Amino acid sequence: MATAALSTVQLAPGQAAWRRFRRHRLALAGGVIILVLVLGSAFGPYLLPFDDTYIDIMKRFAPPLSGAHILGTDELGRDVLARLMMGARVSLSIGFVAMMIAMAVGIVVGAFAGFYGGLIGAILMRLVDAVLCFPTIFLLLALAALTEPGLVTTTVLIAATAWMAVARVVEAQVRSLREREFAVAALAFGSSNLRIMFRELVPNAIAPIVVAATLNVAKAILLESYVSYLGYGIQPPAASWGNMLNNAQIYLTNAPWLAIAPGLAITLAVTSFNFLGDGLRDALDPRMNIP
Amino acid sequence: MSTGATKPEQLVAEAPVLSVSGLTTSFMLDERRWIPVVRNVSFDLAPRETVAIVGESGSGKSVTALSIMRLIPKEIGRVEGRVTLAGRDLLTLPEASMKDIRGNDVAMIFQEPMTSLNPVLTIGFQIAEALIQHRGLSRAAAEAETIRLLDRVRIPAARSRFHEHPHRFSGGMRQRVMIAMALACRPKLLIADEPTTALDVTIQAQILELLKELQQEEGMSILFITHDMGVVAEIADRTVVMYGGQAVETDATARIFATPSHPYTRALLAAVPRLGSMDGCARPMRFPIVDKVTGSSDEPAETPDTVSTAERPLLEVAGLTTRFPIRSGLFGKVSGRVHAVENVSFTLRAGETLALVGESGCGKSTTGRSILKLTEPDSGTVLIDGQDVLAMNGRTLRDVRKHMQIIFQDPFASLNPRMSVGTAIAAPLLANGLASASQARDKVADLLVRVGLAADMAARFPHEFSGGQRQRICIARALALGPKLIVADEAVSALDVSVKAQVVNLMLDLQAGMGLAYLFISHDIAVVERMSHRVAVMYLGEIVEIGPRASVFGNPQHPYTKKLMVAVPVPDPSRRGTRRDVSNDEIRSPVRAPDYQPPVRQYREVSPGHVVQVWGEEWSG
Incomplete structure (x- = not known):
C-alpha cells in the first residue's frame, strides 16, 4: 500500500529507466567509452597524417611517442594508431551488424516459437538447443575454413553463432505475454497473429532484448578477434584488432606495443559493452525500484 | 450476535485500547519534498469494539494502519502525531519494544493470505512456531494449542489438516489460518486490512461471522479496513470515513448510514448498490451521482426500453x-x-x-x-x-x-x-x-x-x-x-x-x-x-x-441462488444479524475424473x- 500511495506521482517508463541508469556509474562510463571509440574510429583516421596501409620501411618498429607516431609503428613501418582506428571500424561494425542479424533471426524464431507453442514451438526450440550445443569457437572455425574469409562472411558466421540466446529470451517472454489480457483483447478485436506478435508482444519484451543485444555486441567483437587472430577472419593488409594481435605475437619481446594497443582496445570495448548491458538490464527492469 | 446502536456509547466510558490523535504520515517523493498521505487522523478504539476505516483506493486507509504498526520504512516515510496502545505511545518506543508489541499485543491480517504464509512449511508448523516464539510454549504444548486454534477458527478436521501445506487450502480457509495465527498470542487489537476483499461473497460472509464470534470470545478490539460499505454495515460499531488522506467523518456506524453529514459520505453511500432496492422495477436503473464537494444529487431515472422484441435473438x-x-x-x-x-x-x-x-x-x-x-x-x-x-x-x-x-x-x-x-x-x-x-x-x-x-x-x-x-x-x-x-x-x-x-x-x-x-x-x-x-x-x-x-x-x-443472495452484505446496519445462517462449506471444485458423465438435468419453469x-x-x- 505504501508504494501504491507513492505512485500517485508517476514517472514515464523512459524517465524512470534513465534515472536508474544514471545511478549505474560503470554503465555510464561504458557508454561514454563506446561513444569515444565509435567517434574515434569514424573521424580519427582523417585527423592523422598517416594512412593505415602506408608503408615506411625506414621507420620500422618505432616505439610509441617517437616523433609523429603516437602509438609507434609496426614491422612494415605502418602507423599503429591509424591501424587501430581502421581496425576499430571493422571490429565495431562486425559487432553491430552481427548483433543486428542475430537479433532479427532470434526475435523471429523466438516470437514464432513462443506464440504458437506446441509442435512448431518444440521444433524451433529444439533446433535452438541443438545449435547451442556446438562449441562456438570450433563451429566458427569449421565454417570459416569452408568459406572465403572476409568482412561479410565473418559477420554472417558470427551472427550464426549468436542468435540462439536471443531466441530463447524472446520465446520465454512471448510465451508469458501472450496469456496477458491485452493480447487476448487484440485477438478479440481481430488482429492477425503476425500483428499480435510484432506489434503487441515483442515491444513488451524490448528490455531483455536490448540487454541481450549489448552483450551480443561484446561477444561478437571478441569472436571476431579470435577468428582473425587465428587467421580465418579479416585478411591483411586490411586491419582488424584480431589480425593486429596475430601480427604482433612474433615481435612480442622487442615490440610489445604492437600487442598492447589492440589488446587494450578489445578489453576496453568488450568490458564497456558488458557494463552497458548490466546497466540497461537494471534500468529497464521496472521491478528495480529507486530506493 | 446483534449489536444494537447503544453499544458504542457504553464502551466509550472505558479507557480506549488504541487512541490515535493527529496522525500524519508523509512520504518522501524525491530528494527533499514530503507529501502528506494521511493528514491529522484521530480516533479511539474501545475494548471489544470494532472500528472500520472505510475509503476508496488512495484515501490513505492502509497507510493509517501501517503507520499505527510503525511498518512504514523510515527512509521513505515520516509518521507524526500520537498513537497510544494501552497507555504506551507507539511512535516513541524503541524498535526492539515495537517488535515485541507486533504479534503480542497487536496482530494483523491482510487481503491476500497466501503471501503471508510460507509455501514450503506446513500450516501447523507455522502456527506452532509463532506460539513457541511469542508465548514460549514447548513444542508439544504449541502443537496442542495449534490444533485448538484451528478448531477455534472452524477449520473442519483440524487435526488432520495440521500437516498440510498452504496450497492445499482454499482462499477462505487460508484466511482462517491467518486469523488463527493472529489469535495465537491473544492480541488486544486485531488490525484487519481488507481481509475479505479477495474472497467470494459466501466465504466473505463466513469470515465476517467468524471475526464477530471470535471478538466476543476473546474480547479483542478490531480495526477493520475496507472499501466496502456493505461490510462496514455488517461488522463495525463505529466508522471512520477517509477521503484524500483525511478522516472526513467519524461516528457510530448506524448514524453514518442514517444521517451522513459529509458530502463525500453521502456520495459514497449513494454509489453503493443495495440488493433489493430495485423491487418493482423491471428495467435497469442508473446510479445517482452525488457531488463530492456540495453533496447535491441527481435523481436517477429508469433507462428507456432498449430490448428489441420482434426479431430473432442476437x-x-x-x-x-x-x-x-x-x-x-x-x-x-x-x-x-x-x-x-x-x-x-x-x-x-x-x-x-x-x-x-x-x-x-x-x-x-x-x-x-x-x-x-x-x-x-x-x-x-x-x-x-x-x-x-x-x-x-x-x-x-x-x-x-x-x-x-x-x-x-x-x-x-x-x-x-x-x-x-x-x-x-x-x-x-x-x-x-x-x-x-x-x-x-x-x-x-x-x-x-x-x-x-x-x-x-x-x-x-x-x-x-x-x-x-x-x-x-x-x-x-x-x-x-x-x-x-x-x-x-x-x-x-x-x-x-x-x-x-x-x-x-x-x-x-x-x-x-x-x-x-x-x-x-x-x-x-x-x-x-x-x-x-x-x-x-x-x-x-x-x-x-x-x-x-x-x-x-x-x-x-434454487438453493444456491438463495445462498448467494443471503451472503451479500447489506449496506444497512439496522438489518444486521437478522438473517444470518452461514455454513462453513467451501466452494466445491469442478474437477472430475476423466470418465465422469455429467448427469442429465431437468428444468422447471x-x-x-x-x-x-x-x-x-x-x-x-
Whole structure:
C-alpha cells in the first residue's frame, strides 16, 4: 500500500529507466567509452597524417611517442594508431551488424516459437538447443575454413553463432505475454497473429532484448578477434584488432606495443559493452525500484 | 450476535485500547519534498469494539494502519502525531519494544493470505512456531494449542489438516489460518486490512461471522479496513470515513448510514448498490451521482426500453460445453478434467443485458471467452445473428468478432503498456483495415469523447490514467468496431464504488444510445441487480437458474441462488444479524475424473421466462 500511495506521482517508463541508469556509474562510463571509440574510429583516421596501409620501411618498429607516431609503428613501418582506428571500424561494425542479424533471426524464431507453442514451438526450440550445443569457437572455425574469409562472411558466421540466446529470451517472454489480457483483447478485436506478435508482444519484451543485444555486441567483437587472430577472419593488409594481435605475437619481446594497443582496445570495448548491458538490464527492469 | 446502536456509547466510558490523535504520515517523493498521505487522523478504539476505516483506493486507509504498526520504512516515510496502545505511545518506543508489541499485543491480517504464509512449511508448523516464539510454549504444548486454534477458527478436521501445506487450502480457509495465527498470542487489537476483499461473497460472509464470534470470545478490539460499505454495515460499531488522506467523518456506524453529514459520505453511500432496492422495477436503473464537494444529487431515472422484441435473438447459445484436461505423468495422460462450462444454453436479444453471476470457478468467465471462441469449446453452438461462431476459423472468425467484443476486469492488464491510448483504440480499426490512419485518428477522438474522456488524451499512455479512466478507454476500444454484443467480464469489479457507479452509468447510456447487448459477467450481485434485464446464476459450470431479473431476485428458487443472495452484505446496519445462517462449506471444485458423465438435468419453469434446474439430494438439509 505504501508504494501504491507513492505512485500517485508517476514517472514515464523512459524517465524512470534513465534515472536508474544514471545511478549505474560503470554503465555510464561504458557508454561514454563506446561513444569515444565509435567517434574515434569514424573521424580519427582523417585527423592523422598517416594512412593505415602506408608503408615506411625506414621507420620500422618505432616505439610509441617517437616523433609523429603516437602509438609507434609496426614491422612494415605502418602507423599503429591509424591501424587501430581502421581496425576499430571493422571490429565495431562486425559487432553491430552481427548483433543486428542475430537479433532479427532470434526475435523471429523466438516470437514464432513462443506464440504458437506446441509442435512448431518444440521444433524451433529444439533446433535452438541443438545449435547451442556446438562449441562456438570450433563451429566458427569449421565454417570459416569452408568459406572465403572476409568482412561479410565473418559477420554472417558470427551472427550464426549468436542468435540462439536471443531466441530463447524472446520465446520465454512471448510465451508469458501472450496469456496477458491485452493480447487476448487484440485477438478479440481481430488482429492477425503476425500483428499480435510484432506489434503487441515483442515491444513488451524490448528490455531483455536490448540487454541481450549489448552483450551480443561484446561477444561478437571478441569472436571476431579470435577468428582473425587465428587467421580465418579479416585478411591483411586490411586491419582488424584480431589480425593486429596475430601480427604482433612474433615481435612480442622487442615490440610489445604492437600487442598492447589492440589488446587494450578489445578489453576496453568488450568490458564497456558488458557494463552497458548490466546497466540497461537494471534500468529497464521496472521491478528495480529507486530506493 | 446483534449489536444494537447503544453499544458504542457504553464502551466509550472505558479507557480506549488504541487512541490515535493527529496522525500524519508523509512520504518522501524525491530528494527533499514530503507529501502528506494521511493528514491529522484521530480516533479511539474501545475494548471489544470494532472500528472500520472505510475509503476508496488512495484515501490513505492502509497507510493509517501501517503507520499505527510503525511498518512504514523510515527512509521513505515520516509518521507524526500520537498513537497510544494501552497507555504506551507507539511512535516513541524503541524498535526492539515495537517488535515485541507486533504479534503480542497487536496482530494483523491482510487481503491476500497466501503471501503471508510460507509455501514450503506446513500450516501447523507455522502456527506452532509463532506460539513457541511469542508465548514460549514447548513444542508439544504449541502443537496442542495449534490444533485448538484451528478448531477455534472452524477449520473442519483440524487435526488432520495440521500437516498440510498452504496450497492445499482454499482462499477462505487460508484466511482462517491467518486469523488463527493472529489469535495465537491473544492480541488486544486485531488490525484487519481488507481481509475479505479477495474472497467470494459466501466465504466473505463466513469470515465476517467468524471475526464477530471470535471478538466476543476473546474480547479483542478490531480495526477493520475496507472499501466496502456493505461490510462496514455488517461488522463495525463505529466508522471512520477517509477521503484524500483525511478522516472526513467519524461516528457510530448506524448514524453514518442514517444521517451522513459529509458530502463525500453521502456520495459514497449513494454509489453503493443495495440488493433489493430495485423491487418493482423491471428495467435497469442508473446510479445517482452525488457531488463530492456540495453533496447535491441527481435523481436517477429508469433507462428507456432498449430490448428489441420482434426479431430473432442476437445471440443464441445452446449446449455450450468447455472442459480443460488435466494432464499428469510422463506421457501427459489425462488424469482428470475441469468441467468449466457444462451444457450452458441461453439467448440474448439486441439491447438487452444478461448477467452471468456466480462465484470463482463457476465457469462464468470461460463461458464469455468460449462465446468469442477465445477458448475452444468442446461442443455446443453459438449463433450470433444466425451465424455459427464455433464453426468459423481464420478470416471468417475475425470478421464475425467485429460484432462481439470483450472487456476485462483489469483495464491496466488489457491495455498494452507500450502503446498510447490513441494507438490502442485505433488498433481494431487498423487491424481490420477499416480505416486509414487519419480516419482512425478522427474516430479515436470521437470515441474518447463518447466514453466521457477528452479527445486530446489520445497521445497519453495507460499508466497516466486512473483505473476508471482506463476502463473507459477499454470500452472505447471495444466500441471502435461498432459491435452489437459486448461481453463484460467483471468489467466493473476492480473499480472503486463511486467510479464503478459512473462506469455502470456509462454502459447504460451506451446501451440506450447504440442498442448494445451486454453479457455482463459478475460476482457482484448488487451491481447485477442494478444493470441487468435478465440474470443467469451459474454453479459448477452449469446455469442453475435463469430468468428476468425481477423474477429471479424477487422469487429465487434454487438453493444456491438463495445462498448467494443471503451472503451479500447489506449496506444497512439496522438489518444486521437478522438473517444470518452461514455454513462453513467451501466452494466445491469442478474437477472430475476423466470418465465422469455429467448427469442429465431437468428444468422447471417457475414463471414466464424464469427457469430453474431441478436440484438433487446434495442441496437438501
